[in-house]
Amino acid sequence: MNVGIIGSGTMGSGIAQVAATADCTVKLYDTNQEALGKAKSALEKILLRLIEKGRINTEEKNRIQSNISYVDNLKDLSDSDLTIEAIVENLNIKKKVFSELETYVSDDCIIASNTSSLSIASIAASLERPERCVGIHFFNPAPLMKLVEVIPAIQTSKEVLDKSVKTIKDWKKVVAVAKDTPGFIVNRVARPFYGEALRVYEEGIADFATIDAAMKSVGGFRMGPFELMDFIGNDVN
Structure with missing residues (x-):
């Protein structure tokens, strides 16, 4: 599966690590090259600590890192099967990014938000095909926290919801499906x-x-x- 992560901060880079560990091909996008560099360096340190603790070996470290590429052009996410946005909690900014992203990705691509409390329906309204939008809310730190809330908007199709739940379970997470209400669960x-x-x-x-x-x-x-x-x-x- 090709996964695009929007935002290379704490949550975005953590989700990228989770997806890469599950052997997905991940593109981590950010407009800030310095932020991308920090995310790459942070992952190196995290994986080295995991080696020290005996949780992974060098081969696994190299596999995870090779699964992630760092990009600064939103168009680079065009081959994604799933995108997860993890940027600032500002509805207008999210809607602007989603609207642009939709022009690049395929009709089958799921466009998800990692928002912790904003309305998924409001975010979905920025899309031409809002049925492809869903909330996929990880907790910090994403690689360690097992629970992930999956939030269908009123527009979300059952197919998108089912596929999202299956994907997150395949990533070895525990899924809680929540209604699209402020703060979710x-x-x-x-x-x-x-x-x-x-x-x-x-x-x-x-x-x-x-x-x-x-x-x-x-x-x-x-x-x-x-x-x-x-x-x-x-x-x-």
């Missing part, structure tokens, strides 16, 4: 978690470190709410 549940933590701090009940420590030691969470917000990045989430 995980982020909708997580918002009150963050919100209540902020209220506890604002009311002077405890400081950031204490709240995080309590939620980890007593609540059993792997990360406290403030640690998690910092890790995800409030500026991009």
